[in-house]
Amino acid sequence: MIKSLDPRVTRENIEENNLIAPLTPMDNWETYEVFHQKKRGDQHMHVGIVHAPNPEMALLFGKEQYGRRSITANIWVVKTANVFASEYDDADMFETTPEKQYREAGGYKVMDKINKYKKANKA
Amino acid sequence: MYGNAYIDPNEKANAMIAGEDPIKLAEFEARIARGEKIEPKDWMPKEYRKQLIRMIEQHGHSEIIGALPEGTWITRAPGFRRKMALMAKVQDEVGHAQLLYSAAETLGKSREDMTNDLITGKSKYSNVFNYPAYTWADACIIAWLIDAGAIINQVANAKGSYGPYCRALDRICTEESFHLKYGHDNVVTLATGTPIQRQMVQEALTRWWPPIMHFFGPSDKISQHSEILMRWKVKMASNDDMRQQFLNMYVPKIWDLGLVLPDPNLKLNEETKKWDYTEPDWEEFKRVINGGGPCNAERLAVRRMAEERGRWVRKALYNATEKYVTPLA
Numbered sequence: 001m002i003k004s005l006d007p008r009v010t011r012e013n014i015e016e017n018n019l020i021a022p023l024t025p026m027d028n029w030e031t032y033e034v035f036h037q038k039k040r041g042d043q044h045m046h047v048g049i050v051h052a053p054n055p056e057m058a059l060l061f062g063k064e065q066y067g068r069r070s071i072t073a074n075i076w077v078v079k080t081a082n083v084f085a086s087e088y089d090d091a092d093m094f095e096t097t098p099e100k101q102y103r104e105a106g107g108y109k110v111m112d113k114i115n116k117y118k119k120a121n122k123a
Numbered sequence: 124m125y126g127n128a129y130i131d132p133n134e135k136a137n138a139m140i141a142g143e144d145p146i147k148l149a150e151f152e153a154r155i156a157r158g159e160k161i162e163p164k165d166w167m168p169k170e171y172r173k174q175l176i177r178m179i180e181q182h183g184h185s186e187i188i189g190a191l192p193e194g195t196w197i198t199r200a201p202g203f204r205r206k207m208a209l210m211a212k213v214q215d216e217v218g219h220a221q222l223l224y225s226a227a228e229t230l231g232k233s234r235e236d237m238t239n240d241l242i243t244g245k246s247k248y249s250n251v252f253n254y255p256a257y258t259w260a261d262a263c264i265i266a267w268l269i270d271a272g273a274i275i276n277q278v279a280n281a282k283g284s285y286g287p288y289c290r291a292l293d294r295i296c297t298e299e300s301f302h303l304k305y306g307h308d309n310v311v312t313l314a315t316g317t318p319i320q321r322q323m324v325q326e327a328l329t330r331w332w333p334p335i336m337h338f339f340g341p342s343d344k345i346s347q348h349s350e351i352l353m354r355w356k357v358k359m360a361s362n363d364d365m366r367q368q369f370l371n372m373y374v375p376k377i378w379d380l381g382l383v384l385p386d387p388n389l390k391l392n393e394e395t396k397k398w399d400y401t402e403p404d405w406e407e408f409k410r411v412i413n414g415g416g417p418c419n420a421e422r423l424a425v426r427r428m429a430e431e432r433g434r435w436v437r438k439a440l441y442n443a444t445e446k447y448v449t450p451l452a
Contacts (some may be wrong), residue, residue, distance in 0.1 A: 002421050005255050006195040014424045020242065020431045023235035027437060031228075031450045048291070049225050049450040051234065053440035065218055069298055081448040088165055 032058035033083055035076040036066050044076055052077075139170040139351050155356055160286035163229035163452065174357050176230045177246075179288050183223035184241045184248035188422050189269075190216040192252060196262040208305050212266065215298045222294060226287040229450055242427045250408060251334045253416030260313055260320075260327035266306030268331065268373060272338045274299050275368050276360075284356035287452055307376075314380040328377070329385045336386075336403040339365045345405060370398040 002014040028051045035044040047066045052058035058077040067075060086093075101107035140148060147166050154161065161167055194213045200206045224234050240246040251269055256262045274296060281292035313324035340362040352358040360368075370389075377384060388401045411419070 002424050004195075004421055005257065008198075009195070009421065009425060012425075012428060014428050016420050016424055018424050018427050018431070020427050022239045022243075023430070025233065025235060026441065026445070026447055027434075028234045028238075029437075029441065030445045030447050031225075033451060046452065048222060048294075048452075049228075050221075053437075053442055053445075057440070065221055068218065069215070079448075080450050081446065083451055085451055088162055 029053045031080045032062070032077040033080055034058075034062040034066050035078070036062075036070075036072060037074040037076075038071055039073045042073070044074070049080065050077070055079075139349070140168055143168045152354065155284045155354070160289060161284050162286045163449070168355075170351075171355055171357065172230050174352060175285055175288065176227050176232050178357065179223050179227040179230075179291075180232065180237050180240070181247050181249075183220045183227060183237065184246055185252065186216045186220035186223060187241070188248045188252045188426065190220075191422055191425060192254075192256040192418070193262055193265060196256060196259060199259065200262075201259060205309070209262070209266075212302050212305060215302065219291075219295045219298070222291040223288075225450060226285075226291045229287045229452065231449065233447070238430065242423060242430060244414065244423060247412060249338070250412045250416070251338055252422060253411050253419045254331070254334050255418050257330070258323055258327060260310075260323040261331065263306060263309035263313060263324065264327045264331045266302055267310045268306070268335055269338065270299055270302040270306055271373055272335065272365075272369050274303060275365050275372075276339070279359040279365065282356070283359055290452075311380065314382060325382055328382055332385050333403060333407070336366070336400070337405075337408045339363075339369065341405055341408065342402065367397055370400070374398070 002009060002012075002016055004010045031049045031051055032055070033049055034047050036047045037044045050058050050061040050065055052061050055077055059075060062075045062077050063072075066072075148168060151161070151165075151167060151171075154165075161171075190213045193209065193216070197206055197209050197213065200209045224237055227237060228234055237246070241248070251265075256265060277292050277296050277299065281289050281296060283289055310324060313320040343361045343363040349358070374384065374389065374391075386401050388399055390399055391397075392399045410416075414420075
């Protein structure tokens with residue numbers, strides 16, 4: 001029997017070699033991805049996962065795990081199995097080329113033209 | 124809270140990359156050298172995956188087991204505020220274990236397998252938790268100095284290369300800062316209190332100093348720390364460097380309180396600007412980590428009891444139509 005400094009542990013009468021059956025797959029359920037919104041108006045941000053048997057409990061665990069110590073306005077949970085994600089190996093599809101300046105704010109240099117116009121018309 | 128991962132010193136460095144695709148390996152190393160993070164589905168050397176699983180899993184186990192010596196003091200903490208604070212701290216530690224297990228899971232080891240390896244004694248956890256917290260002052264010393272050591276390690280590891288581990292550590296470090304302040308406040312209260320309180324905290328400090336010196340793991344002189352693990356940013360600082368950083372930050376704070384450390388050789392060497400100390404007893408460290416400590420048996424027996432008694436609840440909630448999918452990040 002385990003004799004502990006903590007009387008509550010001693011009172012449990014635990015055998016020292018209390019071997020138990022090993023855990024089997026899904027004993028800890030599947031996972032949900034948790035999205036946390038700090039305050040109204042903010043985006044929901046992915047913060048991590050929880051293991052849960054159903055969405056309601058995923059919300060409960062998500063609240064404890066990710067809302068316990070920080071300001072929280074709202075939480076979403078999504079089954080990991082239901083998330084479709086791009087592959088990092090395909091990251092080149094996000095690359096942009098220099099000739100796409102036409103779709104960047106920095107591609108429009110109006111001040112250059114205005115200054116040139118002003119200079120020309122001052123004379 | 125947590126402990127340093129125990130890496131087998133007999134591991135041959137060059138055996139670690141045997142059989143890896145040299146082109147993929149070069150791309151992988153170049154990504155790390157550029158300061159980019161590795162994400163779960165990226166190609167990675169087998170040994171990188173193995174070492175990270177071992178390290179993150181051990182870190183998770185340490186949080187779970189570390190909650191036991193502290194949790195024991197919740198009902199006996201002096202005063203309502205300290206009970207509430209300790210309860211919050213212990214809950215944080217268990218939450219940290221969840222975050223760490225989640226990070227390890229992304230590398231392909233299931234949470235069930237991690238728990239199995241803990242309760243059968245196959246996986247290690249931080250050696251310090253194989254020692255008992257005899258008095259309230261022991262719980263205070265743990266909260267201050269063990270958490271301080273943990274923060275040094277975690278802040279270093281948070282700059283590592285594996286994305287999910289870094290994200291978990293960033294979250295953990297934020298919470299640890301409260302633990303550290305709470306522990307310091309408790310130690311200061313005892314050290315500036317009555318003669319009996321001072322004696323109690325001094326005795327706890329004397330008891331905990333050897334485990335604290337063990338905390339960062341074997342000396343670099345005997346622990347052949349792998350160059351590759353440093354290059355892969357799995358290990359971010361050597362054991363001795365972290366120990367020096369800890370001594371630098373905390374010995375002056377301990378001496379400020381007029382407390383005595385049980386090492387006559389402990390002093391700042393003016394020439395090297397490093398701390399001299401008596402070499403910790405690494406045989407004792409090995410003996411305890413391999414099961415010979417005062418609390419090893421109790422810690423695992425309590426963890427098995429919790430697992431077994433909670434099992435029917437988890438089984439009752441289990442839905443046979445669901446399937447496990449490895450988490451994304």
